[in-house]
Amino acid sequence: MKIAVCVKHVPTGRLVVQTESLRLDRSGPGELNDVDKNAIEEALRLKEDAGFEVVVISMGPEPATESLRTALALGADRAVLVSDPAASGSDLVATSKVLAKALEREGADLVLFGQQTSDGGGALLWAAVADRLRIPFVSQAAELTVAAGMVRVVRETENGYDVIEAQLPCLVAVSDAINEPRYTSLKGMMGAKKKPLEVLTLADLGLDAGEVGDAGSGTEVLGLGAPPTRANSVTVEDDGKAAQAIYDFLVAKQLA
Amino acid sequence: MSVLVFLEHHDGELTKGSLGVLAHAVALGDGDVSAVAVGRGPLTVLAAAAGKFGAAKVYIAADDSFEAPLPQPRVDVLHEVVRTGGYDTVLFSNSVLAADVAAGLAARLDAGLNWDLVDLVLDNGTLVGKRPALQDSVLVDVGWRSSHRLALFRSGSFDAVATGGEARVEDLSVQVQEHSRGARIVSQRLQLNEGPSIEDAEVIVAGGIGLGAAENFALAEDLAAVLGGAVGATRAVVYKGWYPHSAQVGQTGKTVTPKLYIALGISGAVQHKVGMQNSKVIVAINKDPNAPIFEFSDLAVVGDVHTILPELIELLRARKSSS
DSSP states (O other): OEEEEEOOEEEOSSOOBOTTTOSBOOSSOEEEOHHHHHHHHHHHHHHHHHOOEEEEEEESSTTHHHHHHHHHHHTOSEEEEEOOGGGTTOOHHHHHHHHHHHHHHHTOSEEEEESOOTTSOOTTHHHHHHHHHTOOEEEEEEEEEEETTEEEEEEEETTEEEEEEEESSEEEEEOTTSOOOOOOOHHHHHHHTTSOEEEEOTGGGTOOGGGSTTTTOSEEEEEEEOOOSOOSOEEEEOSSOHHHHHHHHHHHTTOO | OOEEEEEOEETTEEOHHHHHHHHHHHHHOSSOEEEEEEESSOOHHHHHHHHHTTOSEEEEEEOGGGOSOOHHHHHHHHHHHHHHHTOOEEEEEOSHHHHHHHHHHHHHHTOEEEEEESEEEEETTEEEEEEEETTTTEEEEEEEOSSSEEEEEOTTSSOOOOOOOOOEEEEOOOOOOGGGGSEEEEEEEEOOOOSSOTTTOSEEEEEOGGGOSGGGHHHHHHHHHHHTOEEEEOHHHHHHTSSOGGGBBSTTSBOOOOSEEEEESOOOOHHHHHHHTTOSEEEEEESOTTOGGGGGOSEEEESOHHHHHHHHHHHHHHHHHHO
16 A cells, blocks of 8 residues: 655745745745654554555655655655746645646555645645545544545544544545654665655646646735734733733723 | 635534625625535525625535535535536635635636635725735735635634625535545534633633643633633643643634733644634733744733733732722
8 A cells, every 4th residue: 555645845944035026935945844744754654554655745846855855764665756847836726736646646545744834835735636636535634544445534623523534545634733753863864865756847747837837826926015913012021010011901902 | 706605604503704704705895795505404594694694695505414514525516506606706714624625626626726815805806815924924915817716714804794684595406526425424522612612702811831730721710700701722731631622722723813812821833823813912921032922912921921910810800890
């Protein structure tokens, strides 16, 4: 059985928007998106229990290979990067098209995503990918088990927990509550260098440049507006008078 | 513009979020607004409620198989309504369920989906969404190029204003796709509210790991009591068993928009932030001057909750008894 984990290479530290393109500045250092480590950990756990193959898949410019090497160092078997200048600027629907093609090529039994990206990617991509692949999906997974051609997921919701079963092949988006990701080891990092890392273009996946990237996106950024309110916030360092300061604030705002 | 609003409902009531989006769509004033509700029948009471908030027409897809709150059958229903009803704009209020439905529908229609929006305006006939970005330090204007336009709004972006009215009802019978039947809910562990509900509270006092111990939630409860509010909690403390899940605020908990949100010993991780960032006024107390929560607080207090709270509670009690 094969597990594919979709991961993202995100900018490290504070995010900056380029003033001209209004896109996120991705020229600085990057790293593996945090919650994706939970998805990788879950895949590795299943691999260790049952001997599944784990392949990590990403889309992005060449530096994204760093994050894929991290995933390999953690214990994934193979990595695939879809990297093509024409894919730059892809929004949700365009990105889902690329990932769905890459996943079709792999034919994985189980596809894992990490919920949330730290660069504002939105907690949504998996649902679009699953619709394109026409497979069941479950999000917000806090527990995952695989047995007898089914997954069993405990999903967190606003109102408690749902226990959901789905037939394989299927897609599961995991939350960071599902496990504690392991750290990379020196041995793992050395081993990662020898593991296969394949770089694909859009043409390799049978996609035209016009279908994805900026041209294939259904949304656009029109401009930067004024910052939202709450800009004029007040900071108080407690020197013994903080309680009075909060009290005065609440009274002034007619909240007490 | 031909607008369809996805109506989410729990226990026979439409969510405040979806009613807010519906009311806003009606207030844009560019033609009739329709809405769609999916679930176990009968849902006629929901159609009547949606009518009061301005829906001209409500599609009802009622079937026992729709009872489970799973997204994929809802994508099939919405796709059918958009296709046959000729809608070009579909609006959602964010939730665990609605986000999954919106993204699935975006792929199905090859449509642009703008999410995390806090407003939607018509600028000379062009639809423009407003999205806070980069820890809410900027507001980005976003638009659509696709023939179908999908938008997902932060919960609590709009007040639900009833304008009165009656919706026409159209019952749907939709055959869902095979892959949409691939997942099923085998059991649900609903965690019912113990104490005042945080969803309707005008004041919420929420506690995080910084409170130090379960028994310190008594301080949060005392502060909430004197302010006439309810107590909320972060996921981390719910996991530790310090407070019930029904009080959890955040992405996997409830989304709240009170007039006043007081965060006690809460760092302000994204997980929590998305559930409370639309509160009107946010006061945060945290020992760590670099806690992210201070970036979106109106009053940021760097200090120890254990020394500040007893005094604050006394001050507020004194004011209450003198008034």
